[in-house]
Amino acid sequence: QAAGIRKGRFKEGMAPEFAAFNASIGFDKRLFEQDVKGSIAHVLMLAAQKIIPAKDARKIEKGLQEILEDYKKGCFVFREDLEDVHINVEETLRAKIGDVAGKLHTARSRNDQVILDLRLFVLETCQVVKNDIVALMSALVAKAEETVDYILPGYTHLQRAQPVRLGHHLMAYYQMMLRDFVRFESSWVWNHEMPLGSAALAGTTFPIDRVLVATMLGFSKVSANSMDAVSDRDFVLEFLFNASVVMMHLSRLSEELILWSGPEFGFCELPDAYCSGSSIMPQKKNPDACELMRGKTGRVYGDLIALLTTMKALPLTYNKDLQEDKEPVFDAADTVQGCLRIMAGLIPGIKFNRNRMLEAASDPSLTATDLADRLAREGVPFREAHERIGALVRAGSEEGKKDSSELPTPEEMVDARDHVGGTSRRSVLEQIRTARLFLEQI
Numbered sequence: 001q002a003a004g005i006r007k008g009r010f011k012e013g014m015a016p017e018f019a020a021f022n023a024s025i026g027f028d029k030r031l032f033e034q035d036v037k038g039s040i041a042h043v044l045m046l047a048a049q050k051i052i053p054a055k056d057a058r059k060i061e062k063g064l065q066e067i068l069e070d071y072k073k074g075c076f077v078f079r080e081d082l083e084d085v086h087i088n089v090e091e092t093l094r095a096k097i098g099d100v101a102g103k104l105h106t107a108r109s110r111n112d113q114v115i116l117d118l119r120l121f122v123l124e125t126c127q128v129v130k131n132d133i134v135a136l137m138s139a140l141v142a143k144a145e146e147t148v149d150y151i152l153p154g155y156t157h158l159q160r161a162q163p164v165r166l167g168h169h170l171m172a173y174y175q176m177m178l179r180d181f182v183r184f185e186s187s188w189v190w191n192h193e194m195p196l197g198s199a200a201l202a203g204t205t206f207p208i209d210r211v212l213v214a215t216m217l218g219f220s221k222v223s224a225n226s227m228d229a230v231s232d233r234d235f236v237l238e239f240l241f242n243a244s245v246v247m248m249h250l251s252r253l254s255e256e257l258i259l260w261s262g263p264e265f266g267f268c269e270l271p272d273a274y275c276s277g278s279s280i281m282p283q284k285k286n287p288d289a290c291e292l293m294r295g296k297t298g299r300v301y302g303d304l305i306a307l308l309t310t311m312k313a314l315p316l317t318y319n320k321d322l323q324e325d326k327e328p329v330f331d332a333a334d335t336v337q338g339c340l341r342i343m344a345g346l347i348p349g350i351k352f353n354r355n356r357m358l359e360a361a362s363d364p365s366l367t368a369t370d371l372a373d374r375l376a377r378e379g380v381p382f383r384e385a386h387e388r389i390g391a392l393v394r395a396g397s398e399e400g401k402k403d404s405s406e407l408p409t410p411e412e413m414v415d416a417r418d419h420v421g422g423t424s425r426r427s428v429l430e431q432i433r434t435a436r437l438f439l440e441q442i
């Protein structure tokens, strides 16, 4: 720990193994830019409010700008013995401009600093993730348009149910991604609170201007309660939940692609660029990218559950437990971004096997609903029609006979579902058109 923090109160130094255990610099160095930006806004406010002399503030600001430059050039040296990113910045500033650096920490605590940094990080990450979601949505729409005339069985219980257009199936994933996008967008409200000024927990005795700091940092409001501000991690949990739902969606798509690309389905071939081979079986082409996305979903859920558990029963206000918030966020952010990009890269290269899909969709049992509908339209109560057709299907499968004359074709069946949200060609093209309008104005 920085000597400065221990100088007054402590007689002895930290046990080396405790120093290592206590330190967060190994991971919170990732908040470097956010930390320096926050300090610059804070010191400008201290000067504007005449809490510290303007000339000291200028020295501090200049020093911080230089530190930021050094960092961007890759020549900022992090010291493991300086506990965390906040102390690293402060001590480097002291080495640069002398003891006046100590005035930066007036009216502030690491408790409000760390939450500011994390808020800025999550806000920036949401923006990146939203862009990645949009890229995947575009890839789905393009593939849906390309394959609108491909017809495959739709499944329930993984049993062939009714024929659908492949474009309709792919646009179902577009809808999931659209909800993910909106979910990240609407978390903005909770993220947009500027916590500085809360200091350790109770606020500060200095005449600070919190709105000025919020304006400088681009926040739309300041937090309303200092105790809540330093101990609230709801926005982090919300980010982790949103990331978990994205992963859940990606895992479902991954699972279908894994099934479809195997010979039992044979509905598609995944691009070589996203598959790997076997070290022993020369024939293998394995869907590793999809399997990894499916597998990594568990990790992101773990990140969410880890932080929920950390937060459980935590008394107000800051407790060191809260240092455990950062690694799950970084892990989830990297994982969800990585997976979204892999999926968006993989989709354009999928080759769907139109004939194989049509063959499966031409299974006569898939006409059962439409035949029952036909009877119902002739006045037979639907429940009775259902029973009559069901008995026919059973007799048919027992005798193994396939009388397909007069049965509706897969194409007739999909196009008969011609309403908003249905699988007709017109409906799917309408979904695609609406999606394109959304993507164009994003």
Ligand code: ARG
Pocket: 024, 028, 084, 110, 111, 114, 318, 320, 322, 323, 324
């Ligand atoms: N490294 C700490 C964290 O990540 C920063 C806040 C430290 N505050 C404190 N009271 N020790 O949470």
